[in-house]
Amino acid sequence: MAxxxxxxxxxxxxxxxxxDHEADVVVAGxxxxxxxxxxxxxxxxxxxxxxxxxxxxxxxxxxxxxxxYLGGGTPLQKACGFDDTVDAMKAFMTAAxxxxxxEEKIDAYCEGSVDHYHWLADDCGVPFKESxxxxxxxxxxxDDGLQYTGxxxxxxxxxxxxxxxxxxVPQMQDKHVSxxxxxxxxxxxxLTDKAxxxxxxxxxxxxxxxxxxxxxxxxxxxxAKRYGTEVTVRARRGVVLATGSFAYNDTMVxxxxxxxxxxxxxSIEEHDGRAIRMAQALxxxxxxxxxxxxxxxxxxxxxxxGILVNGRxxxxxxxxxxxxxxxQATLIENHNEAFLIIDEVAYEEGMSRPTATQQLRxxxxxxxxxxxxxxxxxxxxxxxxxATVELYNRxxxxxxxxxxxxxxxxxxxxxxxxxxxxxRGMTGGFTLGxxxxxxxxxxxxxxxxxxxxxxxxxxxxxxxxxxxxxxxxSLGDGSFFGRRAGRAAAAC
Amino acid sequence: MAxxxxxxxxxxxxxxxxxDHEADVVVAGxxxxxxxxxxxxxxxxxxxxxxxxxxxxxxxxxxxxxxxYLGGGTPLQKACGFDDTVDAMKAFMTAAxxxxxxEEKIDAYCEGSVDHYHWLADDCGVPFKESxxxxxxxxxxxDDGLQYTGxxxxxxxxxxxxxxxxxxVPQMQDKHVSxxxxxxxxxxxxLTDKAxxxxxxxxxxxxxxxxxxxxxxxxxxxxAKRYGTEVTVRARRGVVLATGSFAYNDTMVxxxxxxxxxxxxxSIEEHDGRAIRMAQALxxxxxxxxxxxxxxxxxxxxxxxGILVNGRxxxxxxxxxxxxxxxQATLIENHNEAFLIIDEVAYEEGMSRPTATQQLRxxxxxxxxxxxxxxxxxxxxxxxxxATVELYNRxxxxxxxxxxxxxxxxxxxxxxxxxxxxxRGMTGGFTLGxxxxxxxxxxxxxxxxxxxxxxxxxxxxxxxxxxxxxxxxSLGDGSFFGRRAGRAAAAC
Numbered sequence: 001m002a003x004x005x006x007x008x009x010x011x012x013x014x015x016x017x018x019x020d021h022e023a024d025v026v027v028a029g030x031x032x033x034x035x036x037x038x039x040x041x042x043x044x045x046x047x048x049x050x051x052x053x054x055x056x057x058x059x060x061x062x063x064x065x066x067x068x069y070l071g072g073g074t075p076l077q078k079a080c081g082f083d084d085t086v087d088a089m090k091a092f093m094t095a096a097x098x099x100x101x102x103e104e105k106i107d108a109y110c111e112g113s114v115d116h117y118h119w120l121a122d123d124c125g126v127p128f129k130e131s132x133x134x135x136x137x138x139x140x141x142x143d144d145g146l147q148y149t150g151x152x153x154x155x156x157x158x159x160x161x162x163x164x165x166x167x168x169v170p171q172m173q174d175k176h177v178s179x180x181x182x183x184x185x186x187x188x189x190x191l192t193d194k195a196x197x198x199x200x201x202x203x204x205x206x207x208x209x210x211x212x213x214x215x216x217x218x219x220x221x222x223x224a225k226r227y228g229t230e231v232t233v234r235a236r237r238g239v240v241l242a243t244g245s246f247a248y249n250d251t252m253v254x255x256x257x258x259x260x261x262x263x264x265x266x267s268i269e270e271h272d273g274r275a276i277r278m279a280q281a282l283x284x285x286x287x288x289x290x291x292x293x294x295x296x297x298x299x300x301x302x303x304x305x306g307i308l309v310n311g312r313x314x315x316x317x318x319x320x321x322x323x324x325x326x327x328q329a330t331l332i333e334n335h336n337e338a339f340l341i342i343d344e345v346a347y348e349e350g351m352s353r354p355t356a357t358q359q360l361r362x363x364x365x366x367x368x369x370x371x372x373x374x375x376x377x378x379x380x381x382x383x384x385x386x387a388t389v390e391l392y393n394r395x396x397x398x399x400x401x402x403x404x405x406x407x408x409x410x411x412x413x414x415x416x417x418x419x420x421x422x423x424r425g426m427t428g429g430f431t432l433g434x435x436x437x438x439x440x441x442x443x444x445x446x447x448x449x450x451x452x453x454x455x456x457x458x459x460x461x462x463x464x465x466x467x468x469x470x471x472x473x474s475l476g477d478g479s480f481f482g483r484r485a486g487r488a489a490a491a492c
Numbered sequence: 493m494a495x496x497x498x499x500x501x502x503x504x505x506x507x508x509x510x511x512d513h514e515a516d517v518v519v520a521g522x523x524x525x526x527x528x529x530x531x532x533x534x535x536x537x538x539x540x541x542x543x544x545x546x547x548x549x550x551x552x553x554x555x556x557x558x559x560x561y562l563g564g565g566t567p568l569q570k571a572c573g574f575d576d577t578v579d580a581m582k583a584f585m586t587a588a589x590x591x592x593x594x595e596e597k598i599d600a601y602c603e604g605s606v607d608h609y610h611w612l613a614d615d616c617g618v619p620f621k622e623s624x625x626x627x628x629x630x631x632x633x634x635d636d637g638l639q640y641t642g643x644x645x646x647x648x649x650x651x652x653x654x655x656x657x658x659x660x661v662p663q664m665q666d667k668h669v670s671x672x673x674x675x676x677x678x679x680x681x682x683l684t685d686k687a688x689x690x691x692x693x694x695x696x697x698x699x700x701x702x703x704x705x706x707x708x709x710x711x712x713x714x715x716a717k718r719y720g721t722e723v724t725v726r727a728r729r730g731v732v733l734a735t736g737s738f739a740y741n742d743t744m745v746x747x748x749x750x751x752x753x754x755x756x757x758x759s760i761e762e763h764d765g766r767a768i769r770m771a772q773a774l775x776x777x778x779x780x781x782x783x784x785x786x787x788x789x790x791x792x793x794x795x796x797x798g799i800l801v802n803g804r805x806x807x808x809x810x811x812x813x814x815x816x817x818x819x820q821a822t823l824i825e826n827h828n829e830a831f832l833i834i835d836e837v838a839y840e841e842g843m844s845r846p847t848a849t850q851q852l853r854x855x856x857x858x859x860x861x862x863x864x865x866x867x868x869x870x871x872x873x874x875x876x877x878x879a880t881v882e883l884y885n886r887x888x889x890x891x892x893x894x895x896x897x898x899x900x901x902x903x904x905x906x907x908x909x910x911x912x913x914x915x916r917g918m919t920g921g922f923t924l925g926x927x928x929x930x931x932x933x934x935x936x937x938x939x940x941x942x943x944x945x946x947x948x949x950x951x952x953x954x955x956x957x958x959x960x961x962x963x964x965x966s967l968g969d970g971s972f973f974g975r976r977a978g979r980a981a982a983a984c
Contacts, residue, residue, distance in 0.1 A: 007939065008938060008939045009775060009937075009939065098750065099750040099751060099753070100746050100747065100750025100753070254592050255592065255777075255778075255779040255780060255928065255954075256778075256779070256780070256781070256782075258590065258591040258592025258780075258958060258959065259591060261591070261592070277938045277939075280772070280775060280777065280938045281775040281937070281938050281939070282775070283501060283772060283773040283774070283775065285747075285772065286747075286748075286778065286781070287747040287748070288747065288748070288750075289748070289778070289781055289782070290748075290781070290782035312807075312895045312896070313895075314806050315804075332824075332825070333824070333825040333826075334825075381887075381894035381895050382886075382887075382894065383883050383886055383887075384883060384894075384895060387879040387880075387882065387883045388879075390879065391875050391876060391879045394874075394875055395873075395874075395875075402873035402874065402876075403804045403805075403873050403876060404804070436747065445501075445773070446500060446769045446772045446773050447499065447500045447501065447769075447773070462747075466750060467750065
């Protein structure tokens with residue numbers, strides 16, 4: 001192999017004369033998946049060492065809203081008065097996160113969800129406030145603990161699957177004072193405190209570069225770099241990869257998820273895909289590399305009160321669904337072009353409601369007395385927006401939306417004056433594809449067999465999302481399968 | 493590694509005591525890419541052996557329509573009176589086959605296209621008849637040699653990129669007598685004849701199972717199975733993988749291109765992705781695994797004369813574009829739901845025109861006097877189809893289609909009686925993603941470096957198509973980069 005391969009391909013343990021560090025379980029990355037793996041392994045009695053590339057724990061998780069997607073009847077769901085079942089959760093995740101979801105993973109995740117809640121809340125001390133936020137929004141404006149975050153209570157799912165809110169957000173402290181005390185921080189702080197309490201060691205500024213394998217092909221350690229110096233770390237039982245997505249690896253994004261080129265969001269520059277590459281060099285398989293979370297940069301309090309139309313003036317989604325579904329439909333199915341059509345009364349009403357995303361409250365770009373005028377100002381084909389609004393209003397007068405099934409409470413004829421907000425190109429996101437892993441977080445070789453000694457979780461893996469997304473699914477499967485990775489590695 | 497890995501992972505040359513066969517260049521697969529590789533290698537003076545899994549040459553190519561996507565001013569284009577340039581070809585392929593095309597590959601392909609035409613026609617004797625088929629259709633009904641096969645002369649491309657037809661189809665013989673003498677057969681017969689003339693040897697019923705590597709990691713042969721017996725084949729210079737797509741590997745399709753689950757088309761059962769897996773086991777990289785060709789099972793002579801609407805009664809594409817673009821838009825952007833709305837006069841006119849795809853001339857499922865009645869019969873939301881037809885007719889009366897830019901010659905108000913053809917679920921296709929290769933068809937390791945001794949071409953690789961497709965692009969890049977694979981392997 002040429003030089004580059006030498007740098008990312010596996011290194012033979014026989015070439016390592018001295019191990020700088022050693023542990024039962026070595027975890028690469030101290031975001032949510034790494035922290036969960038560390039705690040999971042330590043709880044099984046393993047000696048654990050976490051190698052983190054940056055100067056501190058947290059990863060992208062600590063900067064996130066903090067949703068963890070949980071259900072099947074968690075104490076928080078019950079306290080807020082919601083019924084949920086494992087079956088309803090499975091049905092929803094299968095329908096909303098596909099096509100092509102890993103059914104075994106969905107099953108394990110849903111069946112283990114209540115237990116995972118207890119582990120987070122009781123074992124690790126993640127605080128969940130027993131209150132529900134029911135208004136439209138990306139996240140609660142205050143410290144409420146529960147919210148719909150996947151469109152469970154909207155078309156097309158609510159017609160056939162009993163809805164329940166499953167977005168569990170750790171209780172924020174001083175949210176408006178410090179972004180560092182948001183929901184994601186309040187997930188990561190208890191998890192990493194728990195890790196420390198269990199004796200987990202951590203080393204910072206450690207860039208994991210290569211896996212180390214023995215003569216039988218078992219992963220027995222890693223080679224890292226610290227300020228340019230090579231550091232060898234032996235893993236007596238297993239290595240857990242938890243270094244995040246490839247959203248900031250331009251080559252990989254272009255090769256696998258090209259619609260996301262130039263628009264990474266909710267991810268950090270350290271998300272360079274290296275762990276995926278290191279494992280691929282061992283013959284690891286991949287899955288759903290094109291899948292992406294897609295945020296839509298507009299406040300749901302506004303767009304739920306109007307209609308979203310594409311570049312041809314056509315509606316394309318029920319505006320009362322999860323805003324991430326709006327983002328995906330806009331970017332993937334509608335050339336990343338959207339306009340919010342909203343009348344003055346609805347706009348003012350939306351602006352008067354609470355929101356956690358003030359910065360997404362855009363001003364109208366065009367205002368007119370009639371739809372015809374507005375259509376001309378935007379530059380939409382003559383008659384196109386008029387036909388759309390006429391049809392919408394005709395049914396809205398009866399409180400229905402037969403095209404997309406928006407709920408009656410949000411269906412209201414659009415009046416005058418009328419405005420349009422320009423939402424073209426207002427999307428961004430992170431990658432959801434990665435290493436193919438088993439339900440025990442073993443990294444799977446293309447043969448289908450686990451690669452011995454190698455585990456992974458979080459966004460360097462393909463988790464519960466095959467194509468769709470719900471807020472909390474990423475921290476959810478990162479923590480769920482992270483914990484499993486740690487336990488499985490400890491058991492080696 | 494466990495047993496499965498042993499069966500697909502590389503085998504060490506040191507464990508092989510006896511080579512059953514030996515050649516300079518060993519080619520796996522005798523479809524278009526394999527045949528082109530064999531000829532390319534033999535023309536460089538290499539001793540070549542082709543291992544084919546079935547009982548004869550041909551692969552999926554021999555059963556295909558036979559288009560080869562060529563341009564930049566080929567003799568056939570000139571003879572038919574069309575101007576084309578390398579720049580126009582590059583611009584079109586970049587726009588239509590993306591997002592995320594491999595720019596180096598597009599450049600090489602376009603710059604080498606006229607030379608490739610000469611190689612096919614002059615060196616190998618592939619017959620191209622100097623005549624152009626200009627009517628709507630998947631392929632010419634007769635033996636014409638040139639056709640638009642990518643939507644070059646339709647919106648949105650024709651507004652900015654000078655259009656030229658680039659679908660070059662080998663002259664068919666007795667097309668209506670024997671499917672085996674179609675365009676694909678007339679591509680493969682000369683190529684394989686040429687291979688035989690150059691002394692290329694071929695062995696059939698040989699299933700390539702594993703790659704063989706030496707101690708430095710160089711690929712030096714393959715292990716195959718013939719009627720269950722292991723056969724070892726040494727490659728003195730290089731191995732070329734050319735065994736086709738993964739459209740018939742359910743696990744891979746579900747993991748990478750789940751919308752295609754249950755609907756493989758224009759591919760053969762041997763397309764099981766094994767070559768991709770064998771190379772991945774060496775650390776080979778992948779690209780664009782979600783990309784798929786999508787056929788739309790309706791005769792373009794019909795649907796160009798009406799309007800296509802989705803499950804909400806909305807138009808979604810200009811009906812005069814390449815039918816494969818219609819297929820992609822239907823499957824990926826419109827939930828695989830389509831209805832053709834067409835009046836009696838247009839339907840009868842379409843049915844009276846020549847077609848190569850008589851079997852795709854579906855009968856209307858619903859017929860009515862008014863759009864309102866038709867809409868109700870189909871079960872579309874009240875007013876939805878009426879709004880769509882009214883808007884279309886309003887502009888059609890002036891010969892325009894401002895929503896999608898359908899050309900004036902195909903824009904005509906829809907009258908009465910009016911019918912709808914049910915085209916829900918009428919798509920199928922094959923996978924376009926695969927191994928990442930260089931412009932010289934070297935299989936690239938995840939490090940970015942070539943894997944020494946290993947080459948690949950055709951649908952086990954990611955070629956010129958990142959997401960979009962044009963008929964002829966697959967046989968086109970299969971033959972173009974197949975030839976390059978053979979030449980590069982011969983030069984090792």
